[in-house]
Amino acid sequence: MLAAREPVTLRALVEGTGASTMAVYTHFGGMPGLWSAVRQEGFTRLAARLAAVPRTGDPVHDVAAHGVAYARNALEAPELYRAMFDARADLADAEAADATFQRLVDAVARARDEGRLDPGTDPLALATRSWAAGHGLVSLVVQGVLPAAVLAPQASATTVALLTAAGDDPDRCRASVERAWAAG
Amino acid sequence: MLAAREPVTLRALVEGTGASTMAVYTHFGGMPGLWSAVRQEGFTRLAARLAAVPRTGDPVHDVAAHGVAYARNALEAPELYRAMFDARADLADAEAADATFQRLVDAVARARDEGRLDPGTDPLALATRSWAAGHGLVSLVVQGVLPAAVLAPQASATTVALLTAAGDDPDRCRASVERAWAAG
DNA sequence: GGCCGTAACATAGCAGCGCTATGCTACGGT
DNA sequence: ACCGTAGCATAGCGCTGCTATGTTACGGCC
Structure with a gap:
């Protein structure tokens, strides 16, 4: 019915x-409870997607791969993504969403610990930055404001910019990120 | 009533x-028409905000100042911002929104033409990237997912990363952007 | 100046919505 | 064999956006 x-x-x-x-x-328990269940299902699927991202020898690639998985999950069920961030229902399952987000934080922390990012990098802050940027891009695409074709190049460019600013080598970063988007 | x-x-x-x-x-013409009028009012106010951003001698500062104005506009009327991007109503006034967005594109083009960014920079693409990132950040803050305190530092850091990746000098860029956020 | 056509509004009532009170039914423990 | 309970079907409540109808007030025309 959503579709x-x-x-x-x-x-x-x-x-x-x-x-x-x-x-x-x-x-x-009623319609709000049903919508809440739908949203929770959305977060569950997203968590499964992110959990399926393999850990490779390239931590920057893995960070980008999380973004690819996030975007693919949203594009394959845009209605579910919209329901997940619908303003009319307060999301009480914040702990589940946080646990999912933590995967991205961990991936960023690994990239820092393995020397790809500056030692002073705050993984939580950088992950938040990346998620917000990806969420904005995906939201606008899912809502039809931006065409779907811009998602991959824009998300890729934004990821490269954020990780390069955090200390990664520009060329190496671009290679890692674009490999993730090409594979996804 | 929204508030x-x-x-x-x-x-x-x-x-x-x-x-x-x-x-x-x-x-x-009915409730959908009323919501549409509310959304149009939101875009009108945003356009007025962006039009009030002064043109200084620092084009990168001016680009960041557009982001500051965008964020301030959203935080001062969060319900209006949410209504503007509400998924349940299709936004038919895309031309007005496009005209507003064009201001950011022009600011980016000026930064490129004045030598702060790479000559090969695509103003539309970079503006889209910046807007999407800012929209994501503002959306999450306005919705209460992220605390309001993270907006300025995160938006500032993202802007610096995007403009630095486009060719601006990192230190000079940071100074320009942070001056915009400090003034806003 | 008297007339009327039109635009705007108040009223009443429609179908549909989420939700709930009530009674039935079918299952599991004693 | 009995009953307590969980789950559900039915009917109906108040509310929603919306519309059909009657009324009113204003501006152009002879």
Whole structure:
């Protein structure tokens, strides 16, 4: 129904399922609970995506690969991505989202610890910066403001800029990041 | 009503105004039209903000100043910013939004033409990159996912990274950008 | 100056929404 | 064999955006 742009109403949901509207209240407690479950499903899928990113010998590539996985997850289920960051429902499952975000923080920390980034780099701050930039790009694409074709080159360029500013060698960084986007 | 987190309903809107629900249909054609007008007002205010950014002798500072104005506009009316990018209403006033965005493109082009950025810099691409990153950061802050305190340092760092990657001198860039954020 | 066409509005009521009170039904423990 | 409980179907509540209809007030025309 999300993909078909149909309004998601309680009555339309149960129609054809043989169940009544009460089933939604038994299992989800109401429409807000159902939306919350949908959002949680979105974070679960994203977490699975990021967990599937392999750890290679190139930590900068791995950081970029997290971004690729993030973008692919959003583009393959844009409605779910939009629901995840919908403003009308407060996201109470912040701990699950935080755990997922921590994977990116760890990847950044590894790139620093293995000497690709400045020793003084704050992994949390850089990961936050990268996530925010990627989120903005993905949001605008998912919403149709920007065409999907700009996502890969823009995300790639932004990642290179952020990691280069954090100390990585520009050429080496570009190679690592573009390899991640080419593979994804 | 947006600021008070109250649901914006037709009947609640006209209550106390002496008008009836029909006035909304006469002037806006319905609730979607009213939301569209609200969003357009948001873009109008943003355009006014960006138009008020003075042109100084430092084009990189001016680029960053556009970001500062963008962020201030969003933080001073977060509900309006959220409405502007609400997914449930398609934004048909894309031409107005484009005209506003063009200001940033022009600022980037000036920074390139005055020699601060690489001659091969694509102003549209770099402006898009900057806007997307800023939009992501502002969205997460406005939605309460990130604390407001991280906005200035993160936006500043991202801007420096993007403009440095485009060819500006790192130290000079940092000085220009941080001066913009300190002034804003 | 008297008339009317039109634009704007108030009123009442429509279908649809999320939600809940109530009663039925089918299952598991004693 | 019994009953307590979990789950669900039904009916209906208040509210939503919206519309059909009647009313009013203003501006152009003879």
